[in-house]
Amino acid sequence: MDEDFRKAALDYHRLPRPGKLSVEATKRMATQRDLALAYSPGVAAACEAIAENPQCAYEMTTRGNMVAVITNGTAVLGLGAIGALASKPVMEGKAVLFKKFAAIDSIDLEVDELDPARFVEAVAALEPSFGAINLEDIKAPECFEIEQSLRQRMKIPVFHDDQHGTAIIVAAAVRNGLLLQGKNLAEARIVTSGAGAAALACLDLLVAMGARAENITVTDIKGVVYAGRTELMDPYKARYARETEARTLAEVLDGADVFLGLSAPRVLKAEWLPRLAPRPLVLALANPEPEILPEAVRAARPDAIVATGRSDYPNQVNNVLCFPFIFRGALDAGATTINEAMKVAAVEALARLARIEASEVVAAAYGGQAPVFGPDYIIPKPFDPRLILEIAPSVARAAMESGVATRPVADFNAYRETLERFVYRSGDLMRPMIHAARKAPKRVVYSEGEDERVLRAVQSVLDDDIAEPVLIGRRGVIQAKVKAMGLRMDLAESVRLLDPAEDEAVFGPLVEVYRAKVGRRGVPPDTAERAVRLRPTVAAALLLEAGQVDAAIVGGQGEWMRHWHQAYDVIGKKETANRVYAMTGVILPAGTLFFVDTHLLVDPTAEQVAEMTLLAAEQVRAFGLHPRVALLSHSSFGASQAPSARKMREALQLIRAAAPDLEVDGEMHADAALVPAIRERAVHDSPLTDSANLLVMPNLDSANIAYNLVKAAADGLQLGPLLLGMRKPIHVLVPSVTARGIANLTAVASTQA
Numbered sequence: 001m002d003e004d005f006r007k008a009a010l011d012y013h014r015l016p017r018p019g020k021l022s023v024e025a026t027k028r029m030a031t032q033r034d035l036a037l038a039y040s041p042g043v044a045a046a047c048e049a050i051a052e053n054p055q056c057a058y059e060m061t062t063r064g065n066m067v068a069v070i071t072n073g074t075a076v077l078g079l080g081a082i083g084a085l086a087s088k089p090v091m092e093g094k095a096v097l098f099k100k101f102a103a104i105d106s107i108d109l110e111v112d113e114l115d116p117a118r119f120v121e122a123v124a125a126l127e128p129s130f131g132a133i134n135l136e137d138i139k140a141p142e143c144f145e146i147e148q149s150l151r152q153r154m155k156i157p158v159f160h161d162d163q164h165g166t167a168i169i170v171a172a173a174v175r176n177g178l179l180l181q182g183k184n185l186a187e188a189r190i191v192t193s194g195a196g197a198a199a200l201a202c203l204d205l206l207v208a209m210g211a212r213a214e215n216i217t218v219t220d221i222k223g224v225v226y227a228g229r230t231e232l233m234d235p236y237k238a239r240y241a242r243e244t245e246a247r248t249l250a251e252v253l254d255g256a257d258v259f260l261g262l263s264a265p266r267v268l269k270a271e272w273l274p275r276l277a278p279r280p281l282v283l284a285l286a287n288p289e290p291e292i293l294p295e296a297v298r299a300a301r302p303d304a305i306v307a308t309g310r311s312d313y314p315n316q317v318n319n320v321l322c323f324p325f326i327f328r329g330a331l332d333a334g335a336t337t338i339n340e341a342m343k344v345a346a347v348e349a350l351a352r353l354a355r356i357e358a359s360e361v362v363a364a365a366y367g368g369q370a371p372v373f374g375p376d377y378i379i380p381k382p383f384d385p386r387l388i389l390e391i392a393p394s395v396a397r398a399a400m401e402s403g404v405a406t407r408p409v410a411d412f413n414a415y416r417e418t419l420e421r422f423v424y425r426s427g428d429l430m431r432p433m434i435h436a437a438r439k440a441p442k443r444v445v446y447s448e449g450e451d452e453r454v455l456r457a458v459q460s461v462l463d464d465d466i467a468e469p470v471l472i473g474r475r476g477v478i479q480a481k482v483k484a485m486g487l488r489m490d491l492a493e494s495v496r497l498l499d500p501a502e503d504e505a506v507f508g509p510l511v512e513v514y515r516a517k518v519g520r521r522g523v524p525p526d527t528a529e530r531a532v533r534l535r536p537t538v539a540a541a542l543l544l545e546a547g548q549v550d551a552a553i554v555g556g557q558g559e560w561m562r563h564w565h566q567a568y569d570v571i572g573k574k575e576t577a578n579r580v581y582a583m584t585g586v587i588l589p590a591g592t593l594f595f596v597d598t599h600l601l602v603d604p605t606a607e608q609v610a611e612m613t614l615l616a617a618e619q620v621r622a623f624g625l626h627p628r629v630a631l632l633s634h635s636s637f638g639a640s641q642a643p644s645a646r647k648m649r650e651a652l653q654l655i656r657a658a659a660p661d662l663e664v665d666g667e668m669h670a671d672a673a674l675v676p677a678i679r680e681r682a683v684h685d686s687p688l689t690d691s692a693n694l695l696v697m698p699n700l701d702s703a704n705i706a707y708n709l710v711k712a713a714a715d716g717l718q719l720g721p722l723l724l725g726m727r728k729p730i731h732v733l734v735p736s737v738t739a740r741g742i743a744n745l746t747a748v749a750s751t752q753a
């Protein structure tokens with residue numbers, strides 16, 4: 001670690017407030033009544049319910065989602081026995097990872113107790129507080145005894161992360177690494193540096209998965225663990241003691257297919273690397289400094305696949321890839337333990353994930369480069385949102401099948417959806433639409449078929465079965481990108497590719513359609529021909545117009561307005577609408593707010609405000625939401641006579657006349673729209689039954705500013721803009737759109753088709 005990085009790490013821990021963790025309340029505690037419910041006397045009801053039926057603790061307290069990270073500070077990373085207090089930053093970090101990656105509430109407990117029996121007593125007594133226990137950084141051999149005693153005594157999962165979390169990820173990495181190197185586990189010769197908690201658990205799992213004990217040689221601080229050795233031996237290590245004359249790590253490296261380092265910094269010397277077998281795996285996993293640096297391995301053995309425990313090199317083999325998700329699955333199934341079947345399920349899910357393409361979120365988190373299965377990507381990366389979606393259900397299912405689940409998952413599709421809600425914030429809002437789209441998948445054309453975000457979106461559209469995608473672009477480029485990105489779509493089978501340079505039979509007739517549309521609007525025939533060939537938005541709109549597709553997603557590159565004009569020129573507005581408007585959703589932790597008109601009309605009239613409101617309310621209903629509309633203004637319920645305030649009052653009358661059942665009110669301040677109590681102070685007869693979810697703005701500036709402001713200030717997720725009032729379903733992407741955003745718009749467009 002260089003000095004700059006060390007200083008940055010210290011500042012990170014110090015500022016803006018000490019540490020990495022805080023506790024937050026999950027219930028409102030704002031009124032006298034809240035206090036009475038949460039505390040005395042109301043709390044007594046919950047206590048009595050639990051006293052009568054202990055299972056109620058899972059319904060009424062945090063227990064079911066609460067994991068303790070517990071250590072005695074005796075093997076803290078590779079820093080050794082630095083003590084309970086000094087281990088606290090690591091344990092706080094593990095607790096944060098539980099929260100960040102799996103929405104598990106977690107607290108670190110550093111127990112200053114070296115005696116295993118007394119440590120066990122301290123931990124066992126905590127059972128009522130937690131849904132599971134994650135033991136961390138406790139040295140071998142005491143960790144084996146501690147874990148075993150606690151597992152016997154406690155009826156909740158007890159899992160020593162350095163043993164089993166590490167073993168699971170190492171097993172996945174070894175499985176995939178050997179596959180790439182063309183080797184198999186039963187034949188592989190494995191040499192470890194380290195005979196502690198992590199190394200021995202890894203070996204046990206590898207043996208359970210098919211590695212042969214006679215192919216394994218273990219070394220530790222005293223060298224080879226050989227039969228008859230007495231110094232620094234314990235029964236756990238002794239299981240792997242070998243009949244051999246060799247005494248040093250260097251000597252046993254000859255012909256090794258796998259070097260597994262779970263020991264200490266720099267113990268593997270570059271000059272020993274030539275001894276390894278051809279195409280070896282070098283897993284140098286000591287933290288923070290590995291047994292050897294990857295650059296040294298690459299220089300000496302370009303045929304090796306290298307992994308470390310760190311985030312700053314490819315192939316991070318670290319238990320963070322496992323523990324949040326295995327606990328998620330265990331807690332959700334109410335597992336009483338984490339058993340072998342659950343561990344193997346986690347290994348299989350992890351290994352499989354690396355072999356299918358990585359998601360956009362992973363690409364974004366790692367500098368825009370989407371990793372592809374290969375020597376520098378043998379296991380998934382920690383920011384991969386699919387980890388929770390794949391590992392947790394596999395583990396829950398294994399818990400059920402092996403008979404340790406007390407709260408079996410009844411419906412795995414529904415369970416996956418709850419996990420998706422955590423990963424993709426748009427999940428809740430989009431679900432009804434995705435279900436609807438899936439019922440009758442429509443043909444959706446994407447004008448920018450070469451855009452990587454579009455390709456990723458199309459992969460998830462295919463996975464979710466919500467549309468039949470049609471891509472416009474150069475066939476060769478799309479094929480190459482799909483391959484390079486490791487996407488699984490079958491371009492011959494499930495996607496229709498349309499190349500303007502090759503598919504004359506499709507594009508030729510579109511030119512005629514376009515000429516007929518725009519020939520009398522100042523577009524000469526040659527220009528029309530070029531527009532169809534060179535402007536994919538025009539071509540996509542024409543395909544929609546000609547009925548060759550059911551919906552279109554265009555733009556995403558360059559100016560939004562330019563694409564909008566091109567789309568509008570071809571498709572035009574509905575006969576029943578006077579104008580087209582744009583509505584944008586911002587998905588926030590508390591729900592979604594829709595804003596209208598965010599992109600098109602600079603200064604709408606009262607009639608146009610009324611029309612956009614009615615169209616927007618209809619679109620909000622299509623998301624399965626009940627629209628509650630606020631007409632916003634600087635004026636509060638008639639306070640101002642300014643033209644914009646009068647306009648909104650007039651619009652309200654028009655809306656009420658056209659849609660008497662719609663919950664709508666105005667003109668009002670934005671806070672009155674969102675906070676019923678503030679609204680109540682201004683008027684007592686508002687028909688709005690709760691916070692408004694559709695905010696209608698007096699002009700383009702306020703709508704555009706408002707949605708961007710809310711999105712940026714509250715870390716919201718944008719949905720849209722959605723075009724309201726178009727004759728056929730077509731939407732124009734903003735340049736900042738993500739693949740998930742494109743997939744969401746595809747579902748919207750499909751359901752409109």
Ligand SMILES: NC(=O)C1=CN([C@@H]2O[C@H](COP(=O)(O)OP(=O)(O)OC[C@H]3O[C@@H](n4cnc5c(N)ncnc54)[C@H](OP(=O)(O)O)[C@@H]3O)[C@@H](O)[C@H]2O)C=CC1
Pocket residue numbers: 074075076077078079137138139140161162163166193194195196197198199219220221222232261262263264267285286287288308309317318319320
């Ligand atoms: N990447 C990952 O996900 C993980 C990495 N680790 C790393 O693995 C290492 C060990 O952790 P853990 O098993 O929990 O700790 P333990 O204390 O249980 O085991 C440490 C082992 O390393 C051996 N060792 C120590 N120094 C040397 C040395 N200089 N040369 C050879 N062997 C040595 C010890 O030998 P002896 O038995 O003789 O004392 C012991 O066998 C740490 O660096 C830790 O950061 C651990 C868990 C997960």
Ligand SMILES: CC(=O)C(=O)O
Pocket residue numbers: 076077078137161162286287309318319320
């Ligand atoms: C990653 C981890 O748990 C360790 O190094 O101890």
Ligand SMILES: [Mg+2]
Pocket residue numbers: 077136137161162
């Ligand atoms: Mg650890």
